[in-house]
Amino acid sequence: MKTERMFSILIYLLQRKKVSAEELANKFEVSKRTIYRDIDSLSAIGIPIISYLGKNGGFTLIDNYQLDKFTFNEEEKKFLLEGLSLKNELFDSQQLSTLQSKLELLKENHEVEHANITISSSTLHRESIEEETKIKIKKVLSTIEQGHKISISYVSQTANISSRTIQPIKLNFMNGSWYVEAFCESREALRLFKLTRIRSMEVIHDKSRSVIVEKTDVPPNKTTELETITLLFSKSELGKLYDFFTEDEISVLNDGWINVTFTYDTNKNLLPFLLMFGxxxxxxxxxxxKNKYLDEIKFIYES
Structure with missing residues (x-):
């Protein structure tokens, strides 16, 4: 908390000619004595702060002082700001606003600039699911930082519901979804848990470390078995097809139909994708x- 406040004080000083201890105390909701201690700490690490005594006194930085050793160049700052504008799931709106404000204050050119990149969502989840996932992400990150464990209720891909105690290690973003990589005590091995399938989470305040195995001890995935798939699509689907296939895989036929030929891992279920095109x-x-697809269609019809 102190480190973050000191950094914020430094940014505040960068934007003002002179700031009083009272103004800083009100801004950061601490006592003036605490502000004086923070200023002393900043000076001790080489930040050139000048103190003025008296009724109109306060603090200021030496003219033209730049944070070259502590921050980023202008191109890096702009890149970071544009990255934050993507509304990454790791941050809620308040965190985004704070981070963007801090970076904006560090920019030498304070003209209003609009990000060159905007994304409403980086996943395919509905907005309510993404908000729920953000809460889980914050809880997992906090647990990792504090070294605690989590008791979860988890729904597997095959609909099995189980209770697990896990030691979270890190978050992974794969194929449009968030996963937590964790040591599962019941399996005694590293496992990936999809956040949307974690139905409840309860932090266990236990800092005793589980036996974290190396990644090489994780059971290997199934051997990839590639097979050539050939599909025929209506011409109306061309735009959608470019979301999934490369130019080399798509061929428009003379009769207007579209031929798509690609290789696919047969261990993965392709039916949900095919059903999307009706x-x-x-x-x-x-x-x-083809037989499997027809069986699925028949099952849906009869149900």
């Missing part, structure tokens, strides 16, 4: 995938 897709090969 009547606008036909499976040409392999035959087993």
């Amino acid at each position: 009547r606008h897709v036909k499976i040409l090969s392999p035959q087993w995938l």
